Amino acid sequence: MEEFIIFIKISTMKTLTLKTDRLILNQPHLGDVSSLIEIMRNPVYSQNTTNIPFPYTEANASFWVNLALEGLKEGDKYIFAIRFRDNPSIIGGIGLGIDTANNKAEMGYWLDEQYWNKGYITEAAKALL
16 A cells, blocks of 8 residues: 555656666656657667657657656656766656556666666666666
8 A cells, every 4th residue: 555655646746856876867858859869760779669660750759758748747657768867868768657457567668779788777777666
């Protein structure tokens, strides 16, 4: 029951920020759109995920930003931009989709390929959970 109470408190917040030793996880915003498009020029993301299209357009990036904001408002998706603590540029994304009816959640993530194999997703996932 304690977990449910924590979930309710989190879902009423307008924004969330999680911090780790190296990262900040916060809501993506429209200022991230150009960086998102640049990162997603690499087809590896569409090849390894089910929901990132290629080519990735401004409309796709704006949709993702709005999905994050709407999900937080509704309390059924917690989508975060991954950023370094000392640099506000987006380097990845991580999210948790909540299925309250079935008491389940699903995590998805992506990371700019130049930062792979450095433990950033593991660090972000631990913060999210």
